[in-house]
Amino acid sequence: MEISSERTLNEPNMRVADLQAIGDELAIKWDDGSESYVKLERLRRHCPCAGCKGEMDIMGHLHIAPDRPLPPQAFQLVRLGRVGGYAVQPVWGDGHATGIYSFDYLRQVANPA
Numbered sequence: 444m445e446i447s448s449e450r451t452l453n454e455p456n457m458r459v460a461d462l463q464a465i466g467d468e469l470a471i472k473w474d475d476g477s478e479s480y481v482k483l484e485r486l487r488r489h490c491p492c493a494g495c496k497g498e499m500d501i502m503g504h505l506h507i508a509p510d511r512p513l514p515p516q517a518f519q520l521v522r523l524g525r526v527g528g529y530a531v532q533p534v535w536g537d538g539h540a541t542g543i544y545s546f547d548y549l550r551q552v553a554n555p556a
């Protein structure tokens with residue numbers, strides 16, 4: 444049997460080993476042993492779903508959702524689900540749960556360049 448060394452395209456550079464909400468922050472432990480802390484409010488404001496980030500129409504115009512003020516419960520984490528082996532999907536206190544954060548995206552939000 445031949446073993447391929449090719450990486451699949453969607454494979455993240457870094458994997459999340461553990462996640463824990465502590466107070467108003469999310470503690471992320473990466474599989475290289477490093478840790479990141481990201482404020483839940485920051486995480487929610489970077490929600491990557493189409494409703495928050497805007498949607499591209501067939502003409503290529505980006506429709507950005509109006510910047511609505513969010514209630515305090517929007518920044519409360521109810522649950523954090525895992526999506527396959529590459530992303531997490533938080534459920535927020537206001538019921539919003541359509542944002543899927545890939546590990547790579549999560550790392551960008553937690554550790555801005």
Ligand SMILES: [Zn+2]
Pocket residue numbers: 490491492493494495496539541542
């Ligand atoms: Zn969203």
